[in-house]
Amino acid sequence: MRFIHLATHGLFDDIQGLNSAIALTPSGKDDGLLTASEILDLKLNAELVVLSACDTGRGRVTGDGVIGLSRSLISAGVPSVLVSLWSVPDSPTAQLMTQFYQNLQKNPDKAQALRQAMLTTMKSNPNPVDWAAFTLIGEAE
Helix, strand or coil: EEEEEEECCCECCCHHHHCCCEEEEEEEEEEEEEHHHHHHHCCCCCEEEECCCCCCCCEEEECCCEEEEEHHHHHCCCEEEEEEECCHHHHHHHHHHHHHCCCCCCCCCCCHHHHHHHHHHHHCCCCHHHHHHHEECCCCC
């Protein structure tokens, strides 16, 4: 599998970054929260993980860097992670993600695909809150 795309809710824990989580469907005794700590135990074989949710790029800043979802995914073997730095609005984010994947089909450079998606989304949604939250961490190609 090349891409993992999760459009869900993100939960940021500013006290313990490894408790930051992605909300999935609960079942049985599982609360449905995939935490940064749990991701560290995974071995993921994906070229890119996109966390299209609020605050997925945030984390606890330590002497070792930022501890959170993005670092956990990199540690789990994912070379490129696309995450948000704040709470993102649904409609402009959907537009941005659609544009991102269309651009990625034409050009394998993930950073350029994101940049072009931001420029396109900015035309119809000029407020930076609507288009500037996402950042690529890791490898561009």
